[in-house]
Amino acid sequence: MLIDGKNWALHRPWFYACLVASVLAGVWYFASYVPPNWPGGSSKAGFTFGILGGLICIFEMLLWWRKKVRTWRIGRTQVWLRAHIWLGLLSVPLLVFHSGFRFGGTLSTVLMSLFLIVIVSGVWGLALQQYLPSKMLHDVPSETIFSQIDNLSGQVLRDAERLVRATCGTLVEEEGPTGVEEQQEPGAYLTIGAIRSAGQVQGKVLQTRVPAAPVEGAEALQYFFDQSVAPYLQEGAASGSLLAQANRSAVIFEEIKTHVPPEAHEAVDALAGWCEQRRQLDLQARIHFWLHNWLWVHLPLAVALIVLMFVHTWVAIQYW
Amino acid sequence: MAYETGKQRAARVPLDYFKHPDWLQRWKLRFTGLALVFTLAWLAIGWVRSDQGRYRYSRGPVAAVHGAWETECQACHVSFMPMDSKEGMGHLLGLRSESDTRCVVCHKGPEHHASQITEQTPGCGHCHRDHRGVDAKLARVADGDCTLCHGNLTKHVKAGVQTEYQNVSLFEARPAGSTSLGHPNFKVFREPNSADPGMLRLNHKRHMTPGMVLTADGKAFTLADIKDSAERERYRLQQPEGQRADSSPVHLDCVSCHRLDSGNFGIKPDMLGNLPTQPLLPPRAPGAYMLPIVYDMQCKACHPLDLERAKPDNPKVASLTLPHRLQPQDMHGWLTKTFENRYLKGEGSNLLDKFVPVRPIPGKAMTEPSKLTALAKDAIANQVYESEKAMYWNAKLCGECHHFDTTKPGGKVDPALVKLGTAPDLRVRPTAVPVIWYQHASFNHAAHRSVDCRQCHAKAYPFLPDGKANPTVSEKTGDIMVPDIENCLQCHAPRSHAGGQPRGGARFDCAECHRYHNGDNPMQGIGATAQDAKKKRTIQQVLQGND
Numbered sequence: 001m002l003i004d005g006k007n008w009a010l011h012r013p014w015f016y017a018c019l020v021a022s023v024l025a026g027v028w029y030f031a032s033y034v035p036p037n038w039p040g041g042s043s044k045a046g047f048t049f050g051i052l053g054g055l056i057c058i059f060e061m062l063l064w065w066r067k068k069v070r071t072w073r074i075g076r077t078q079v080w081l082r083a084h085i086w087l088g089l090l091s092v093p094l095l096v097f098h099s100g101f102r103f104g105g106t107l108s109t110v111l112m113s114l115f116l117i118v119i120v121s122g123v124w125g126l127a128l129q130q131y132l133p134s135k136m137l138h139d140v141p142s143e144t145i146f147s148q149i150d151n152l153s154g155q156v157l158r159d160a161e162r163l164v165r166a167t168c169g170t171l172v173e174e175e176g177p178t179g180v181e182e183q184q185e186p187g188a189y190l191t192i193g194a195i196r197s198a199g200q201v202q203g204k205v206l207q208t209r210v211p212a213a214p215v216e217g218a219e220a221l222q223y224f225f226d227q228s229v230a231p232y233l234q235e236g237a238a239s240g241s242l243l244a245q246a247n248r249s250a251v252i253f254e255e256i257k258t259h260v261p262p263e264a265h266e267a268v269d270a271l272a273g274w275c276e277q278r279r280q281l282d283l284q285a286r287i288h289f290w291l292h293n294w295l296w297v298h299l300p301l302a303v304a305l306i307v308l309m310f311v312h313t314w315v316a317i318q319y320w
Numbered sequence: 321m322a323y324e325t326g327k328q329r330a331a332r333v334p335l336d337y338f339k340h341p342d343w344l345q346r347w348k349l350r351f352t353g354l355a356l357v358f359t360l361a362w363l364a365i366g367w368v369r370s371d372q373g374r375y376r377y378s379r380g381p382v383a384a385v386h387g388a389w390e391t392e393c394q395a396c397h398v399s400f401m402p403m404d405s406k407e408g409m410g411h412l413l414g415l416r417s418e419s420d421t422r423c424v425v426c427h428k429g430p431e432h433h434a435s436q437i438t439e440q441t442p443g444c445g446h447c448h449r450d451h452r453g454v455d456a457k458l459a460r461v462a463d464g465d466c467t468l469c470h471g472n473l474t475k476h477v478k479a480g481v482q483t484e485y486q487n488v489s490l491f492e493a494r495p496a497g498s499t500s501l502g503h504p505n506f507k508v509f510r511e512p513n514s515a516d517p518g519m520l521r522l523n524h525k526r527h528m529t530p531g532m533v534l535t536a537d538g539k540a541f542t543l544a545d546i547k548d549s550a551e552r553e554r555y556r557l558q559q560p561e562g563q564r565a566d567s568s569p570v571h572l573d574c575v576s577c578h579r580l581d582s583g584n585f586g587i588k589p590d591m592l593g594n595l596p597t598q599p600l601l602p603p604r605a606p607g608a609y610m611l612p613i614v615y616d617m618q619c620k621a622c623h624p625l626d627l628e629r630a631k632p633d634n635p636k637v638a639s640l641t642l643p644h645r646l647q648p649q650d651m652h653g654w655l656t657k658t659f660e661n662r663y664l665k666g667e668g669s670n671l672l673d674k675f676v677p678v679r680p681i682p683g684k685a686m687t688e689p690s691k692l693t694a695l696a697k698d699a700i701a702n703q704v705y706e707s708e709k710a711m712y713w714n715a716k717l718c719g720e721c722h723h724f725d726t727t728k729p730g731g732k733v734d735p736a737l738v739k740l741g742t743a744p745d746l747r748v749r750p751t752a753v754p755v756i757w758y759q760h761a762s763f764n765h766a767a768h769r770s771v772d773c774r775q776c777h778a779k780a781y782p783f784l785p786d787g788k789a790n791p792t793v794s795e796k797t798g799d800i801m802v803p804d805i806e807n808c809l810q811c812h813a814p815r816s817h818a819g820g821q822p823r824g825g826a827r828f829d830c831a832e833c834h835r836y837h838n839g840d841n842p843m844q845g846i847g848a849t850a851q852d853a854k855k856k857r858t859i860q861q862v863l864q865g866n867d
Contacts, residue, residue: 037449041379102380104379105375105380107376143326145333145337147341148334151333293344295348299352304359307356316379319393
């Protein structure tokens with residue numbers, strides 16, 4: 001969730017409410033201080049903060065269900081997320097006061113450690129969300145759905161292969177589930193397309209048009225495709241190809257053009273375009289990973305935190 | 321560059337893509353499941369342990385003194401009842417603290433003062449907060465727990481009770497005109513005309529002067545003047561180097577009389593006569609207070625109660641040493657019997673140089689036997705009379721150190737009370753030398769043993785460190801020679817530097833010097849029965865923390 005000048009007005013009430021609540025909590029807590037012992041969890045202030053902090057933790061977990069069950073009409077998800085962020089931050093002073101600035105025993109130490117890691121991971125995720133999405137928007141114009149990157153790359157690889165074979169004269173007609181279709185048009189250009197299905201509706205999207213007739217002397221293109229382009233389109237940066245670097249890729253493709261007839265240059269440009277797309281998808285994958293990997297820490301530890309919080313509540317009340 | 325447009329890319333995406341989570345989401349769910357499993361496994365493992373996980377759930381290690389019940393929560397806690405019902409949520413919810421019933425099983429914790437309002441008195445758990453680590457000192461309560469009442473005493477004592485104590489807020493000098501800020505000076509210095517309550521005449525200036533001589537032409541008291549050889553040797557060892565000859569003047573210092581441990585007196589049990597050795601020479605004394613002054617240990621060597629000394633030129637006159645600790649009435653009887661025995665044995669006396677009646681020979685008829693008996697009785701009575709005059713009014717025997725009272729109301733104590741033939745109407749006033757001056761505070765000399773005695777008891781010294789005469793030296797018994805609060809504040813204050821000199825740094829919280837429980841019996845120690853457990857239990861019961 002972005003917190004910037006444009007939507008600060010939406011966050012502002014939350015910010016001030018949490019700030020005021022934190023200050024009031026601090027005033028109450030420090031007013032309860034009897035040297036040398038900080039008020040603990042069973043003091044009036046500490047107990048109250050513990051209750052509030054626990055309720056906030058439960059609310060924070062409910063965001064998961066709110067996102068899962070989208071038919072819930074209990075407030076907009078955006079509002080929930082804003083509440084999640086600001087109430088989560090408010091829980092920090094509340095629960096630190098509740099602890100009396102002590103880690104205490106094993107359970108409470110584990111609890112406080114989990115809590116702090118969850119908070120830090122959440123803040124980390126929030127910080128990344130201020131920067132990475134805009135970077136992705138700017139640097140990845142070819143953005144697609146993250147989970148479909150491999151699928152899309154596979155389709156692009158097949159299209160590219162057909163284009164190269166058509167250019168080099170080694171193309172064999174085939175049809176398949178993707179509905180790759182060849183069509184000869186007047187003017188000797190080949191159209192590579194994809195057929196999409198949605199229920200009973202099927203449609204076709206047209207792609208690049210290239211010369212239908214093979215180009216003499218373009219065998220180097222086939223070799224280049226098999227050795228460099230195909231692995232890169234398949235595996236991306238993991239292939240270790242030099243095509244992963246934009247500058248080197250440009251140089252390589254320029255050089256390839258010197259090895260093939262001019263009629264094949266359009267095919268070369270198409271390959272270069274697909275490689276550029278692949279680079280962007282690689283970048284998108286990295287950015288997406290960093291945008292979401294903090295959840296590997298945040299969510300599991302939050303679940304553990306909730307379970308142990310209930311145990312702590314029971315034990316604390318039994319032996320307070 | 322003729323690569324795909326966004327629309328073209330979107331065309332490649334299956335419409336049900338969202339039903340299949342990507343690998344990031346799958347691992348997120350796997351890690352979440354793992355976290356849940358590990359958490360439950362950790363709880364389960366804790367449950368199957370011998371303590372059923374109680375150590376894990378504890379809010380922190382208990383103090384070392386409660387270590388035996390680290391995992392026996394029920395030893396101190398009553399389930400779902402707060403430890404402290406006077407403050408916090410327990411108080412807010414109106415819950416009664418029943419945990420006090422668990423505490424008193426081991427130690428009663430008698431009330432502070434009978435005058436305090438019981439309803440305002442917090443429970444054990446309010447002041448003694450455990451689970452703060454093995455090194456926590458449970459008896460080291462916060463000042464706020466004390467000033468809760470002592471900050472405004474009149475609100476916390478029962479109606480109609482007048483308290484003699486003043487309000488306290490902090491251990492620091494009380495500002496002039498204030499009745500509540502800081503700490504008042506110690507009681508002995510606040511009372512007008514206060515004096516040492518001891519009824520034993522002692523001149524520290526004389527005793528601390530080498531040879532006990534205060535005038536230029538005075539005769540110094542030397543080692544040779546200590547008649548008892550064993551005592552002479554005992555004091556010889558205490559003399560400075562080079563001053564151990566018999567002719568050397570006796571040097572006394574603080575430790576000549578004031579000791580923290582009986583082993584340092586150099587007293588052998590046979591030097592105490594019939595006195596009980598163990599009470600006078602207690603083993604392993606804690607070293608907090610000086611051992612009491614006992615005539616037989618600290619005084620007798622120089623102040624023997626020799627009524628008569630044997631003389632080489634008159635072997636018939638034997639030494640006569642008076643017993644200590646007899647009141648004049650009993651002493652009168654002792655003297656009479658002693659002189660009667662001497663007469664019967666034919667021993668002479670320096671008090672009988674005037675008349676020695678003839679002792680009748682058994683079996684032979686005497687002329688006027690009743691007259692001889694009467695004469696003997698008169699002579700003995702005179703001996704007793706002369707002895708008593710010497711004892712009570714001569715500055716060498718009883719009268720040198722003791723104060724006397726008479727039973728006659730308003731009667732004057734003077735030599736006229738000693739009469740021939742009757743016990744004098746005199747009573748030796750109890751010496752009442754205080755062993756503990758600050759009865760409502762604790763002081764430990766052993767903790768201060770690195771400090772020179774002079775720093776707190778300067779009045780005991782006739783000379784200053786530079787050798788000049790000390791103008792404040794004590795010459796009268798009534799002088800108070802214990803330090804006041806200003807002396808203590810030099811160390812027991814916040815750390816600071818004044819004029820380049822360090823000040824303070826030692827602890828100055830209430831618990832450093834004061835105790836709470838059994839406050840109405842300040843002279844009882846930790847071993848008093850008031851502090852005992854509610855009842856005795858077996859070892860297993862103790863370890864389990866229940867009855």
